[in-house]
Amino acid sequence: MTLGTTERAAELNARDRRALLRQMILIRTFEEAILREYHADKKPGFDIGAGKIPGEMHLSAGQEPVAAGVCAHLGPGDAVTATHRPHHLAIAHGMKLRPLAAEIFGRETGLGRGRGGHMHLFDPETHFSCSGIIAEGLPPALGQAFAFRHAGADNIAVAVTGEGAANAGAFHESLNLAALWKLPVVVVVEDNDWGISVARQSSTAVPSNAVRGAAYGIPGVRVEGNDVEAVHAAAGEAVARARAGGGPSLIEVHTLRLWGHFEGDAQGYRPDLADVPGRDPIPVYEKKLLAAGVLTESDLAALRTEASELVEDAVAFAIASPAPSPDEALKYVFADQTEGARS
């Protein structure tokens, strides 16, 4: 099944639609701030290890509709597992911006006290986690779902991954096990057309990963158009099914990687680059809500101001926070080395 752009969108009221836009604007504002800070002090040239934010940086601009559309159905008791590109999902799932930013800056006040970094965000408050190893976020999501069901809760786990990951063994093993044990899981594939430099058609034998649901006897849908309302609709069904004990579902969203795979990626391999900005989902959605009379220009300005205040507060907090002490470099390998764990 393929959903078009706006099936079932009618169910969304004006407040929901503004909330989706607000979420997308907040995410984009955050990513733009990280982009700015990341590149601010890597010059001359580009030294990946230099600056306030060192290391690889995978930003999610263009993929906000997935995060906003899916996470709108989740509460903090639901789990989300993400990938090397996790910020949009972390924010949409309600992670606090200050500890998120501080972790990205490698500070002691970060989610992982600067030990993890941007690919390794663990937030017990929102049951959020991610992994830098492709497709390896799926199996733990199954376990979280297993634990929720064991506890008699109706919480679910959502595992989000890229289309490149759908060719990894862990993806297929996880779908089979989730289906076999009817676990309350939703697997979301973000198809942004590229796995680093490898185009989707050069890596994947089927035109839509949604069809792979059939291999495991679970529903699979593909959402075209990078449209937040269509994602919201598809995710709504899958989440409801999982909560009701109906087992797992697979959703693939055709989305967009607006920027490089990681910062510093010149993207010479990418022929679609020229028209990418014209496909930015946020201005498209803003126009749509303005035209529908759901939003005024001043509402929009207010959303942007609010986002920028929240984000700049988090960035300032991170920058003002202390770096971890080298004297504590050997801590946190084992539980008996940890006082005051956060979970």
Next chain:
Amino acid sequence: MSTVAENARQALPVEPDAGNRRLNTAKAIQEAIGSQMERDESVFVIGEDVGAYGGIFSSTTGLLERFGPKRVLDTPISESAFIGLGIGAAVEGMRPIVELMFVDFFGVCMDQIYNHMAKIHFESGGNVRVPMVLMTATGGGYSDGSQHSQSLWGTFAHLPGMKVVVPSNPYDAKGLMTAAIQSDDPVVYMFHKGVMGLAWMKKNPRSIAAVPAGDYVVPIGKAKVAREGTDVSIVTLSLSVHHSLDVAEKLAGEGISVEVLDLRSLVPLDRDAIVATAAKTGRVVVVDEDYQSFGLSGEIAATIAEHDPGLLKSFSRVCVPDVPIPYARELEYAVLPTPVRIEAAVRKAVGA
């Protein structure tokens, strides 16, 4: 299945003069692969982003343009499948070079590597060979976090059946790659990102150095004394060779004479060279960017002790102290074998 793969070994110069043509390590690797592909149709390259991108760490730049998409192929993110494919092709007599983008990703495909690539020759009683190169990036130092910064060569070296080479400079990188492609055994070729000479990563000047234009080999299993000395020996490999040479240069100014042994290969390990330097100075500092316990550094101590337990006046290790590589720079540099830690260990060894 061919019972014995064609022996494609060619008589090539062994460690010829370096000359004065300078290349970075990445280009030296590309050159070795390109040259072997030129002369042997059965050599091909597969892996993630090895084609148009040229390898995330530039190990395969230009090869797609030169040899086309039948011999340089981007793969899906399916490491078990494409490493296993390399094994099967090798068994049939081809000479695959398979890139595992970061060694840290071995977790998703180790079965193909250690239970298949490494064991087929043995299990077949020597009747089936697996002449493939598994090329992979190692090491930290640029805040890539705990899943993208590990060295892990000790893990591969621990498991029997694969040769393991770890070049530290452009000259060795080319010669060892040529030897690896020509080897009739599976060779795990581990390059540290920090020795590649990449424009976008901080680099030691030694990652750009003289490399002969012609084909040659650096024999697998032979260490090299990178600097002669008499007071203390640093036994090391990969990027840590650069740091150790920097420290040796600095301490020479104070009259401390440091010998630096670059192991270059872990399997086979040049135990004679280790014993020789230990016998010469009596003081050994092992510098290893891998985790400290249960690995190379302990193996070196055992090698010396088994030869002659009385050989050493001092032995110490500068390794990663059994903690995952942290993200924050302050923490990462506290656990990596930095020049500061190496210098302190050398001073302690000589009592200075």
